[in-house]
Amino acid sequence: MLDYFGQVSIFNSALALFLILGANLAFTLIHILQEWKSEDVPLWRVFGAIVGTLLPNWLGFLSFTVGLCALQSLIGAMAIAGWPAFPGHPWWSIWALGALVGARIADSVVSHWLLYGLRYRPNPGLSSTALYAIEAIFILVAFHKGYSLDPHAWWKGFACGAAFFIAVLPEPIPAWAKD
DSSP states (O other): OHHHHHHHSSOOOHHHHHHHHHHHHHHHHHHHHHHHSOSSSOHHHHHHHHHTOOOOHHHHIIIIIIIHHHHHHHHHHHHHHOOSOOTTOTHHHHHHHHHHHHHHHHIIIIIIIIHHHTTOOOOTTTTTHHHHHHHHHHHHHHTHHHHHHOHHHHHHHHHHHHHHHHTTSSOSSOHHHHO
């Protein structure tokens, strides 16, 4: 893990690796917990109202809280530490770097800031998107060596990470907001 970390980032110490991994996990947990333990309703209820569906609480909790947290944690570990390693396919970790940045930006901008600007309320998790924005900028600066190793994998990852949060919305701007 430390070899990969030194190849893709400006750091080369185990302490930096664990601090960055810890911050990534902490930001994910803070955001997911805010979305789950909202003042009004959990995220899956808000999402359901936006896209016009009703998810049972057990399915919403499993997909929006447990599943999303696990997926983001795995992407973070792949991007930052190169774990799990795929021998013969190191581009997966570079892909994960792009996916991490794309997901953090799209989740903040599209899923929270845009919807808040379009007056969708409540917006659970909005306040923790500042952490996501800071992390995305940090990753872009500190992990620039990784992008040069395989720019195509990075851009594909970025597109996948962003698309994950963009594709679920039914229409970029609702008809009522166009008037």
